[in-house]
Amino acid sequence: MGGCGSKVLDNTKLGKHHFDFQIIIGEGGFGKVNAVISRLKKTEDGKDQWYAIKTMAKKQILKKSNNHGLDMLFNERNLLVDLKSDFLINMHHCFQDDDSCYIVMDLMLGGDLRFHMARRDFFNENDARFYIALCALSLRACHKNWIIHRDVKPDNIVLGPDGYAKLTDFGISVRISEETPYCTLGSGTKPYMAPEMLSHSHKHGLTADIYMLGIMAFELLTGRRPYKEGVKKDTVRWVEECMTNDDLTDELPYAHKPTLPEAKFKLSEACTSFISGCLEPRPWARLATGTDAEWDSFKKHAYFEGFDWVNAEAHNATAYPAPVTPNKDTANCDTVGNNLVDTLMGEEKQERLTPEEQEKFADYDYM
Structure with missing residues (x-):
């Protein structure tokens, strides 16, 4: 050919x-x-x-x-x-x-995650955890280089022949810096965008990617996104107010707490805690992967108990096989x-x- x-x-x-x-x-x-x-x-x-x-x-x-x-x-x-x-x-x-x-x-x-989701409706917790962890490894590679991907979603997670995944599509990604740790662009895929991205200023940093990871995680586990209309407008306004006034509060009002719709199968407490940590509306209190300390804390979350980070990071598909084995005779697209x-x-x-x-x-x- x-x-x-x-x-x-x-x-x-x-x-x-x-x-x-x-x-x-x-x-x-x-x-x-x-x-x-x-x-x-x-x-x-x-x-x-x-x-x-x-x-x-x-x-x-x-x-x-x-x-x-x-x-x-x-x-x-x-x-x-x-x-x-x-x-x-x-x-x-x-x-x-x-x-x-x-x-x-x-x-x-191997096809993107959207392709595979369409063929199995949803992933069980163990299988979803594998791809959430690999996506987190992708984001860690970006964040330690001060790059916000800004478009994390199943369509942009693609699989190789061994089932391991990579993050793709850097068309709207942005490099920030320690001196200016945010960007103010308003582009993105709206159903996945963090509250601060949807504000009037659009001011957001590395943890905006983690919010999108949380949306994707819930979608992998249930076959649907947690918010039909996206994040509540009141929450967007409240987050922007806090950031404008430099009020990085430790208190999250009940009205703005992330509430997850009931899944077809009950999610474990650790899994729910992880998704809520990603969907935390306050970007300063969200789970993060930027610094070594943040990354270490992220990997130690209860949801990843028993996950083989060593072999996953080494991309050792023999010792730690992926839950999806793509059809090698087709393009899976x-x-x-x-x-x-x-x-x-x-x-x-x-x-x-x-x-x-x-x-x-x-x-x-x-x-």
Whole structure:
């Protein structure tokens, strides 16, 4: 399947001709993601080297108002240059041609958690705990580098062939700092957003990701999100008031305490305590993974009693197998039409960019 260009490859500049494009495994706002085979390298044991390539049409990127598309493109590229972890989708290269920008990333054909949730309705506590812990490891990799992911949800947790998971999609992620430990952007997926993200100021820090982890945890365990309409508006106003007045109170009024709807099967006290700790409306009192002390406390929560953090962190699937074993004969995704000729991004005739427009992508390449 696939194949393009001559057998004698020009290796001076990476391009699309260095890869054999296979099926589409994802589609998004700017383009598509294909599984690809490298024509430049093999694995250590001489097998085909597979990657995923995200293809983004430049014209679509430039159509976003106020340079928002360009900002997202370069934001993701710049963050992934620095971020490397077994629990994150790692970027290997970025390149471009006249029509499109390309990111070469780890290939994960095990499907995302949303795909697997649709096939089993909900996860039991042990199985859910495994993926909640791996997501926490992903967030720890981000947070210790002062990066807020800002879009934690089952769609962005993808599985490898061994069932282990990685966090993906850094398009709206933000790097903050110890000096300015918050951002004020209002973007995100609303049903998962923390109260402080929904306030007028949108001022939020690393623990906003933990709130989203709590929403996702409840969804994994019950097949539904805890709040149909999102967090209560009164709670959003109260949190913003406290933060504006620098009133980091130890008291949480009863009216603002997180209340979880009844699950189909009763959740354990430790599990409920963990989810409530993630869904704590006060960002300063929420569970956290940023500092070493916070991460140590997070791992010691009663919900993780008996969880094998050592083998999980070592990504040792032999000693600590994942609860989901993806079907290795399929892409485990719901893409419409996987015909290469019909759906390969960039094969259609694209509207030409002006030299001034092309110049905006000048610093994109990463080898």
